[in-house]
Amino acid sequence: MEHLELFFKSIFVDNMVFAYFLGMCSYLAVSKKVSTAVGLGAAVIFVLTITVPLNWLLDQYLLQEGALSWLGEEYASYDLSFLSFIMFIATIATMVQLVEIVVEKFSPSLYNSLGIFLPLIAVNCAILGGSLFMQSREIETLGLALNYGFSSGIGWFLAILAIAAIREKIRYSAVPPALRGLGITFIITGLMAIGFMSFGGMLTGGDEPAAKPEETSALIEKEKEEKQVESKAEVSLVDNLNKN
Amino acid sequence: MGLLSKKDSKLILDPLADNNPITIQVLGICSALAITAQLKPSIVMAISVLFVMGVGNVVISLMRNIIPSKIRIIVQLIVVATLVIIVDQVLKAFSYALSKELSVFIGLIITNCIIMGRFEAFALGNGVWRSFLDGIGNALGYGVILIIVGFFRELLGSGTLFGLKVLGDPVEKTGLYAIGYENNGFMVLPPMALIVVGLIIWVQRSRNKALIED
Numbered sequence: 001m002e003h004l005e006l007f008f009k010s011i012f013v014d015n016m017v018f019a020y021f022l023g024m025c026s027y028l029a030v031s032k033k034v035s036t037a038v039g040l041g042a043a044v045i046f047v048l049t050i051t052v053p054l055n056w057l058l059d060q061y062l063l064q065e066g067a068l069s070w071l072g073e074e075y076a077s078y079d080l081s082f083l084s085f086i087m088f089i090a091t092i093a094t095m096v097q098l099v100e101i102v103v104e105k106f107s108p109s110l111y112n113s114l115g116i117f118l119p120l121i122a123v124n125c126a127i128l129g130g131s132l133f134m135q136s137r138e139i140e141t142l143g144l145a146l147n148y149g150f151s152s153g154i155g156w157f158l159a160i161l162a163i164a165a166i167r168e169k170i171r172y173s174a175v176p177p178a179l180r181g182l183g184i185t186f187i188i189t190g191l192m193a194i195g196f197m198s199f200g201g202m203l204t205g206g207d208e209p210a211a212k213p214e215e216t217s218a219l220i221e222k223e224k225e226e227k228q229v230e231s232k233a234e235v236s237l238v239d240n241l242n243k244n
Numbered sequence: 245m246g247l248l249s250k251k252d253s254k255l256i257l258d259p260l261a262d263n264n265p266i267t268i269q270v271l272g273i274c275s276a277l278a279i280t281a282q283l284k285p286s287i288v289m290a291i292s293v294l295f296v297m298g299v300g301n302v303v304i305s306l307m308r309n310i311i312p313s314k315i316r317i318i319v320q321l322i323v324v325a326t327l328v329i330i331v332d333q334v335l336k337a338f339s340y341a342l343s344k345e346l347s348v349f350i351g352l353i354i355t356n357c358i359i360m361g362r363f364e365a366f367a368l369g370n371g372v373w374r375s376f377l378d379g380i381g382n383a384l385g386y387g388v389i390l391i392i393v394g395f396f397r398e399l400l401g402s403g404t405l406f407g408l409k410v411l412g413d414p415v416e417k418t419g420l421y422a423i424g425y426e427n428n429g430f431m432v433l434p435p436m437a438l439i440v441v442g443l444i445i446w447v448q449r450s451r452n453k454a455l456i457e458d
Contacts, residue, residue, distance in 0.1 A: 025272070178450040
């Protein structure tokens, strides 16, 4: 159940592109054709599935406060979490390189389809973002981390697939000249993001008698911290509605 | 600009408008949009990027002759990551609430494509002083867009600027609210950042026809 919830939450509610704008650069640059978009999307799923659990292990056994206690008592007080940026990005860069080499050796056909996108991915914000969110949300087990990496990858894949399909069609529409290309893509993405916000009620909406009260309140607190901005907006929306 | 030659000042002024990193080069959107719901985090973000880019470009430019080209991406990433750690620690020390609000987005400066893009395109092939100016120029171009977006989203969304109620008090119905003005709560939601940037692009390209894409 926990896994299923995280799975759908990361794909739809916390979609990398529409909720957090991660990986926007490659999202905008490589979404002109569906076929290339599929290639990049697959590569992102692949790399996220590998790097998030790996960085989870690093975080648990090296970086967190007290993570070094497996080395001995005297190390238990160390807190290396300030190093996490550099560790995560180093892991990602090396993994990308490694994956490229392995794939080239064992599956030349996959390499040909993913090949040119793999190096791009090292600097894709979605990959580092996945690891950083994994850390800031304190995901508990390795299995959940794996799940999180995989499902946020799928979310990103869906987003780029959708925008690529729209951009292929929009070529036949009469867009104002100054908006053509980049401008209209931004606006469409914004509209799609508004559409995806409706998934927000998927997990929190309705009545949830089964959820333990203290657990949900802790969750809500955390969500609030993360989405302070969003909740503010909702409050003001509700206020406006009430006034009317 | 007596200090700078004409060519040098072009390095700073170009990215502000006609070669803007966000609206023209389409770089660095990732870490930018989610934090522009208010003006203050936008400015903090702009300053952080200014610091990282200015210093990063200088460091890469100093090392440009000794970095083996095969591992240059990793070297660049390490340089940026180190600078971003400094920014992050400074923010945590002096403004903890703000650093919580920016959450992972400070960390995401590392993968901000403008930074890597300018390292690759400029700092690896140019001298220290010019690289520094190029870094500052691009970071300013990025910051300007961030601040414009932050300004409109905070003003129209919450009716405030830097948290000050410039349009009057929505609860006590003073100022503009007295004549029936309402905040547009929609502006605070993340998707509106994209749409505002889209509109900025529209305005910019309508004014300068040379930028229009086919």
